[in-house]
Amino acid sequence: xxxxxKTDHEIAPHAPGVDGELCPVKxxxxxxxxPLEAALMQFLRRSGRSEADIADxxxxxxxxxxxxxxxxIPHPVKPLVFTIAxxxxxxxxxxxxxxxxxxxxxxxxxxxxxxxxxxxxxxxAREELxxxxxxxxxxxxxxxxxLILRRIEGLSRREIAERMGISEHTVSEHINxxxxxxxxxxxxxxxxxxRPQ
Amino acid sequence: MTSHANIxxxxxxxIERRDMGEWSAELQxxxxxxxxxxxxxxIAYWRLEAAWNRTERMVALRPADLxxxxxxxxxxxxxxxxxxxxxxxxFVIAGAIGAYYFSxxxxxxxxxxxxxxxxxxxxxxxxxxxxxxxxxxxxxxxxERRVMLEKGEAYFNIQHxxxxxxxxxxxxxxxxxLGTKFSVRTEEGGLRVALMEGRAEVDNLxxxxxxxxxxxxxxxxxxxxxxVARKPMRELADQLGWRRGQIIxxxxxxxxxxxxxxxxxxxxxxIADAATARLTINGSFPTNGIDAFTQAAEQVFGVRxxxxxxxxxxxx
Numbered sequence: 484x485x486x487x488x489k490t491d492h493e494i495a496p497h498a499p500g501v502d503g504e505l506c507p508v509k510x511x512x513x514x515x516x517x518p519l520e521a522a523l524m525q526f527l528r529r530s531g532r533s534e535a536d537i538a539d540x541x542x543x544x545x546x547x548x549x550x551x552x553x554x555x556i557p558h559p560v561k562p563l564v565f566t567i568a569x570x571x572x573x574x575x576x577x578x579x580x581x582x583x584x585x586x587x588x589x590x591x592x593x594x595x596x597x598x599x600x601x602x603x604x605x606x607x608a609r610e611e612l613x614x615x616x617x618x619x620x621x622x623x624x625x626x627x628x629x630l631i632l633r634r635i636e637g638l639s640r641r642e643i644a645e646r647m648g649i650s651e652h653t654v655s656e657h658i659n660x661x662x663x664x665x666x667x668x669x670x671x672x673x674x675x676x677x678r679p680q
Numbered sequence: 681m682t683s684h685a686n687i688x689x690x691x692x693x694x695i696e697r698r699d700m701g702e703w704s705a706e707l708q709x710x711x712x713x714x715x716x717x718x719x720x721x722x723i724a725y726w727r728l729e730a731a732w733n734r735t736e737r738m739v740a741l742r743p744a745d746l747x748x749x750x751x752x753x754x755x756x757x758x759x760x761x762x763x764x765x766x767x768x769x770x771f772v773i774a775g776a777i778g779a780y781y782f783s784x785x786x787x788x789x790x791x792x793x794x795x796x797x798x799x800x801x802x803x804x805x806x807x808x809x810x811x812x813x814x815x816x817x818x819x820x821x822x823x824e825r826r827v828m829l830e831k832g833e834a835y836f837n838i839q840h841x842x843x844x845x846x847x848x849x850x851x852x853x854x855x856x857x858l859g860t861k862f863s864v865r866t867e868e869g870g871l872r873v874a875l876m877e878g879r880a881e882v883d884n885l886x887x888x889x890x891x892x893x894x895x896x897x898x899x900x901x902x903x904x905x906x907x908v909a910r911k912p913m914r915e916l917a918d919q920l921g922w923r924r925g926q927i928i929x930x931x932x933x934x935x936x937x938x939x940x941x942x943x944x945x946x947x948x949x950x951i952a953d954a955a956t957a958r959l960t961i962n963g964s965f966p967t968n969g970i971d972a973f974t975q976a977a978e979q980v981f982g983v984r985x986x987x988x989x990x991x992x993x994x995x996x
Contacts, residue, residue, distance in 0.1 A: 507950065507951065507952070509722070509726050510948070510950060511950070512723065512726055512727075513726055513730045514948060514950075514990070514991065515991075517727060517730055535682060535685065536682075538682075538684060538685070538688075539682050539684045539685075542684045542687075542720065542723065542724065543684075545723045545727075546719060546720055546723060549719055549722075549723055550719065553719070556952060558988065611734070612738075615734070615735060615738055619738070630735075631738070633699070633700075634735050634736070634738045635738050635789075637787075637789065637817050637828065637830070639700065639701075640700050640702075655693070655696050655700075658692075658696045658699070658700075659689070659692040659693055659695075659696050660692075662692040662695050662696065662728050662731065662732050663688055663689075663692050663728065665731050665732070665734075665735060666727055666728050666730075666731035666732075669731045669734055670727070670730075670731060
């Protein structure tokens with residue numbers, strides 16, 4: 484077992500790149516940070532800002548935690564995420580960029596440890612399927628149809644276009660919009676929406 | 681549109697193009713440039729990609745669940761035949777086999793989940809073994825024998841029939857059986873094909889010259905090249921250890937070993953720093969032997985093992 488195996492040629496091992504599964508920040512972000520998104524969104528929505536602004540704030544929180552993670556993976560992550568989110572809201576209130584719905588004092592009083600339990604990180608397969616189905620049902624019908632034809636029937640872009648009687652370009656647009664909407668539904672929805680019935 | 685919304689649109693466009701198999705060396709370098717341009721880009725992409733990967737499980741949804749979602753298409757509506765292997769264990773629903781039969785085109789979808797393994801026997805006696813986290817579409821009819829390998833790894837033991845060739849297609853690559861036992865594994869940006877017995881041809885739909893593999897040869901196919909290396913048969917056999925539930929490492933970096941074990945286990949190994957990631961390990965572990973692995977790493981390298989929820993962190 485321990486003796487060295489000789490090889491005629493060495494195939495270059497797959498280099499861990501920015502997109503590789505082995506990129507530690509990516510793995511950490513996907514497995515530690517994304518599961519907090521539902522709670523984070525709930526928290527950010529308390530500022531009373533528009534959904535577009537809240538999505539921007541969310542990405543700003545992600546940016547700051549990932550900047551930190553590129554130096555050293557922070558642990559535990561949850562208090563950090565909520566501290567950053569809170570400070571971001573406070574900054575904006577102080578700079579007068581938003582009409583404060585809650586005063587700074589209220590924001591500071593929020594328990595940053597995050598009182599809402601995070602969603603189960605490993606949902607049971609059945610629940611995961613129900614969640615997926617619920618997410619699909621929320622999509623606009625044509626977008627959902629394109630997504631199902633791609634993901635379940637495995638049709639190519641051209642086959643989907645033919646089947647739906649639309650251009651390949653429109654198929655791409657449906658899939659694009661579907662990917663974004665599914666990310667919001669799978670990560671950003673409040674935890675109770677994850678419970679079937 | 682805010683700049684974030686704009687980035688998210690770009691990220692979803694990359695996901696769509698990659699998913700559709702519309703990929704080339706040029707797109708890959710454009711993609712890498714875009715990813716490297718800003719952390720914001722990477723974050724937006726990682727988030728959408730994680731969501732998109734989760735939708736792979738949709739194949740386990742029953743057609744009845746979705747029927748109202750698809751307008752009936754005259755020739756190709758699903759016929760609603762669905763086999764569902766239930767109660768196979770805790771998280772096996774997605775690993776259970778969803779077999780759909782369509783009047784046209786005729787194919788079946790098979791998928792395994794984390795840690796899953798399936799053996800399929802075709803009508804002609806050919807055998808396909810699916811490793812964990814693998815999805816294939818199988819076309820097995822009078823006209824053709826074809827497997828679309830969507831992701832993961834499979835081992836093929838094919839009854840050769842020159843008049844009825846067996847092909848495996850994955851992304852832009854095609855493997856054609858010439859009387860063969862071989863394995864095909866999807867890797868980032870390409871495919872790895874290892875030939876155990878007989879011969880097989882590997883080619884690329886971007887039309888590089890096809891390569892014929894002989895026993896002991898491994899082809900690594902990327903978007904625009906196919907390189908072949910000869911390996912000792914023992915090493916190839918070891919790489920197929922998963923067929924017996926074993927993973928065998930030879931001078932494997934901890935980073936690669938962790939990635940390999942993570943294909944089989946719900947608990948994830950995370951390597952905390954680059955120096956630890958570069959340590960190399962030898963040994964044979966059961967695919968579910970994550971504890972044996974971390975103990976070995978602890979004893980051999982004196983690394984620190986920290987349990988953190990569903991993660992096991994290995995650090996200096």
